[in-house]
Amino acid sequence: MTTTTRHDIPGEIEHAVRAVPGVAALYRTGSLASRIVDAGARLLGVRGDDEPLVRVEETGDSVRVDAAIGVRASGGAGEVVRDVHDVVRAILEGWGLADPAIRLTVVHVEAEPQGAE
Numbered sequence: 001m002t003t004t005t006r007h008d009i010p011g012e013i014e015h016a017v018r019a020v021p022g023v024a025a026l027y028r029t030g031s032l033a034s035r036i037v038d039a040g041a042r043l044l045g046v047r048g049d050d051e052p053l054v055r056v057e058e059t060g061d062s063v064r065v066d067a068a069i070g071v072r073a074s075g076g077a078g079e080v081v082r083d084v085h086d087v088v089r090a091i092l093e094g095w096g097l098a099d100p101a102i103r104l105t106v107v108h109v110e111a112e113p114q115g116a117e
Contacts (some may be wrong), residue, residue, distance in 0.1 A: 009095060010052035016087045017054065017067060022075025023084065024110040025097050026053045029069040063092060064101040070108035 017023060053068040065088055071080045092100045100116050 006058070006095065009052045009091070010056045013050045013056065013065065013067070013088055013091055014054045016091060017069065017084050020083050020087055022072050022080035022081065023069055024072045025070035025108065026072065027107050028053050029055045029066040029068045029105070030070045053063055058097075061099045062099070062101065064103070065092070066105075068105045068107045070110055071111055072110050077109060081106060 014026060017064070018026060046060070057064045057066075067084070069084060070081075071077050084104055085102055088102050088104075089100065092098075092102075
């Protein structure tokens with residue numbers, strides 16, 4: 001049995017977000033410059049491809065979570081974002097991190113295939 005640490009929070013959040021109905025994909029967060037630096041670090045082997053896509057920053061008593069998601073058109077972006085927000089908040093509260101700043105960005109809406117209803 002392994003002991004979980006607060007370093008496991010991004011992976012736990014990522015796993016839970018992917019399981020929310022209506023979430024089609026999860027994308028890397030950050031500015032273009034930070035994503036370029038991140039890609040370079042992965043190419044150099046400094047950072048693995050299996051690093052969580054969710055960004056969690058703890059500063060003192062506060063925590064900030066950033067996630068970029070793709071949603072299915074049939075799920076309704078607003079409802080999916082609310083569901084993801086609730087899941088992230090519940091995980092953070094489970095870790096004793098109250099009153100988090102959660103920023104969710106919908107970067108893609110996946111259209112339903114033709115003929116799908």
